[in-house]
Amino acid sequence: MTLKTLAARCLGLLAVVLLMAVSAPQLSAQQINPTQSSVQEQQLLEALQGGQNLSGRVTIPDQRAADLIKPGNPGWANLHGGTITTLFVVSVVGVLAALLLFYLIRGRIRVDSGLSGRMIPRFGGLERFAHWMLAASFIILALTGLNLVIGRAVIRPIIGEGAFGTMTAWGKLAHNYLAWPFMIALAIVFLVWVVHNIPNKVDLEWIKQGGGILKKGVHPPAKKFNFGQKMIFWAVVIGGAALSFTGVMLLFPHLAGTPADWQLYQVIHGVVAAILSAIIIAHIYIGSVGMEGAFDAMGKGEVDLNWAKEHHSLWVDEMMAKDTKPQTRAGTVGTPAE
Ligand code: HEM
Structure with a gap:
């Protein structure tokens, strides 16, 4: 090595040492703040196992984005994946079994x-429009919701992972968007029928006679809606409102408050959906195959006079007093019920 080369190398080394001396303190000051507290690994582990909530730091405006997401919250996960699934299966299978038994014992309720x-x-255009909008949206919401609860265990093994994935993705979209027509229809149904659904003393007689559905030839008096129908109405209105509120919270989690509130809304959503689905299955049975002449009320908007006299005698009296003349099947439909 020549003297010239040695001198050049020494100068280079000196330059590097000088550069490090100048820049090192700045780098460490930027990256490490010895006074700042930090989350320990143990704390993270405890939080992820259901312990205290943890928050970090974010630079975006929504400070809740800094909350640690706890996928394994065991209490909620057990409720969601276990208890609610069981409740759904028990209530839906239970009501189907009860209806089958009822059909075998009582048969179709005839006029x-x-x-x-x-x-x-019996029902005007607005009533039927709102009913069918409510019914169609509810049925799709219930089926797509049920798929989220039991689809992976029941449907995926039958149709395969790919088809199940596509079906569930579309189902979830349908569930999110059909919630809106459901809420609109629920509001209309409430407004047009609430006056007919206030319980009164006529209902006591209906209850005393078991609604007349258990024995042939028993026909307790009723106005436009009997006590059983009033119960369906209030279950739909209260249950539907609860589903709507909790559903909106699930769709827009930032409105829901803390993660624990969001989880509570999800549990309420699942429990109410399971109970209301079971009630609606019974309603669909009675409104179609279970009772002769009932479907016409919502299908055509008019019912046979003898059906009306047997199931809603006081309402028929009111209609007659209002001079709404019954029509023959061939004739034109008279003044709407309301
Ligand atoms: C295919 C399904 C359905 C059928 C065949 C059906 C049939 C009927 C019929 C025939 C009536 C009138 C009964 C009468 O004249 O007294 C009625 C009323 C009613 N429906 Fe439905 N319905 C169905 C689905 C639904 C759904 C999904 C809901 C709510 C989520 C619903 C809510 C109501 C309510 C609140 C009433 C008034 C109270 C009552 O009659 O119980 N319906 N339905």
């Missing part, structure tokens, strides 16, 4: 006096 062929208007 005891036979169909008269004379029709009386």
Whole structure:
């Protein structure tokens, strides 16, 4: 090595040492703040196992984004994946079994006096529009919701992972968007029917006679809606409102408050959905195959006069007093019920 080369190397080394001396304190000051507290690994582990909530730091405006997401919260996970699934299965299978038993014992509820062929208007256009909008949206919401609860265990093994993934993705979209027509229909149904659903003393007689559905030839008096229907109405209104509120909280988690509040809304959503689905299965049975002449009320908007006299005698009296003349099947429909 020549003297010239040695001198050049020494100068280079000196330059590097000088550069490090100048820049090192700045780098360490930027990266490490010895007075700042930091989360220990043990704290993270405890939080992830269901312990205290932890928050870090974020630079975006929503400070809740700094909260540690705890996927394994055991209490909520057990409720969500276990208790609610069981409740869904038990209530849906239970009501189907009860209806089958009822059908085997009682058979189809017939019009005891036979169909008269004379029709009386029962529901107007707005009532039927709101009912069917509510019914269609609820049924799809219930099926797509049920898929989220039991689909992975029940449907995926049958149709395969790919088809199940596609179906569930579309189902989730349908669930999110159909919530809105459901809420609109619920509000209309509430407004048009609430006056007919206030319990009164006529209902006591209906309860005393078991609604007349257990025995042939028993027909307790009722106005536009009997006590059983009033119970369905209030279950739909209160249950539907609870589903709507909790559903909006689930869709927009930032409105829900803390993560614990969001989890509570999810549990309420699941429990109410399971109970209301079971009630609605019974309603669909009675409104279609379970009772002769009932479907016409929502299908055509008019019912056979003998059906009306047997199930809603006081309402028929009111209609007659209002001079709403029953029509023959061939004739035009008279003044709407309301
Ligand atoms: C295919 C399904 C459905 C059928 C065949 C059906 C049938 C009927 C019928 C025939 C009535 C009138 C009964 C009468 O004249 O007294 C009625 C009323 C009613 N429906 Fe439905 N319905 C269905 C689905 C739904 C759903 C999904 C809901 C709510 C989520 C619902 C809520 C109501 C309510 C609140 C009433 C008034 C109270 C009552 O009659 O119980 N329906 N339905």
